[in-house]
Amino acid sequence: MNQTAVRPDLRAFMSAALRRQHVVGAIAPSSPVLGRALSAVVPTGNASVVVELGPGTGPISEVIHARLAPGSRHLAVEIDPDLAAHLRRTRPWMETLYGDAADLGTLLAKAGVERVDAVVSTLPWSFFPGDVQERILGQISGALAPGGAFTTVTYLHALPLAGARALRRRLRAVFDEVLITGPVWRNIPPGIAYVCRRPVDAAP
Numbered sequence: 001m002n003q004t005a006v007r008p009d010l011r012a013f014m015s016a017a018l019r020r021q022h023v024v025g026a027i028a029p030s031s032p033v034l035g036r037a038l039s040a041v042v043p044t045g046n047a048s049v050v051v052e053l054g055p056g057t058g059p060i061s062e063v064i065h066a067r068l069a070p071g072s073r074h075l076a077v078e079i080d081p082d083l084a085a086h087l088r089r090t091r092p093w094m095e096t097l098y099g100d101a102a103d104l105g106t107l108l109a110k111a112g113v114e115r116v117d118a119v120v121s122t123l124p125w126s127f128f129p130g131d132v133q134e135r136i137l138g139q140i141s142g143a144l145a146p147g148g149a150f151t152t153v154t155y156l157h158a159l160p161l162a163g164a165r166a167l168r169r170r171l172r173a174v175f176d177e178v179l180i181t182g183p184v185w186r187n188i189p190p191g192i193a194y195v196c197r198r199p200v201d202a203a204p
């Protein structure tokens, strides 16, 4: 991405972080290295449907976009109205859906999407109460196509926190396969990526 786009992104990030730190849940936009770790599940060969949860100012969106084959759909669900407006202005190539990841099924139905090939999340899981974590994971597992994959990040410093431990337990309850990649040191703060496949209660 070019330098002229970087400054408006930083301004949008600072403004959202100051207004809603508990919703944004990060001290800086993600690095391209973390973006590549999380976006490795995005198919490159064929047209696919990819959902991004919590795109913020779009650093991961850029990496996803670079991987997508022609004819793909890239939907991004963002709960902050100003960030959603910023994304619509600066990334017209993706479909920004203003809303809550907890309503993913409804948002996708409105967008005419039945199943998705990959879900990439940078949601601030540690800030979510248990029932919200469960609801969002249920929506993700319900949206994934057979063979689809879900990735998300937890920051290293948050790993001992109750919310992060609860997330790991829930991922293992919801998905048959949960792989951990990283740590990704070149990110502020460093994090690990979870790569999850095969929801256990998915219809055959």
Ligand SMILES: C[S@@+](CC[C@H](N)C(=O)[O-])C[C@H]1O[C@@H](n2cnc3c(N)ncnc32)[C@H](O)[C@@H]1O
Pocket (backbone or CB within 6 Å): 023, 024, 025, 026, 028, 029, 030, 053, 054, 055, 056, 057, 058, 059, 060, 077, 078, 079, 080, 083, 099, 100, 101, 102, 122, 123, 124
């Ligand atoms: C840690 S920031 C990540 C931003 C960006 N993807 C990045 O990697 O730099 C989390 C983002 O998730 C958004 N968010 C928080 N709760 C959400 C929810 N329930 N549904 C959708 N987006 C949410 C926040 O507004 C913020 O943009």
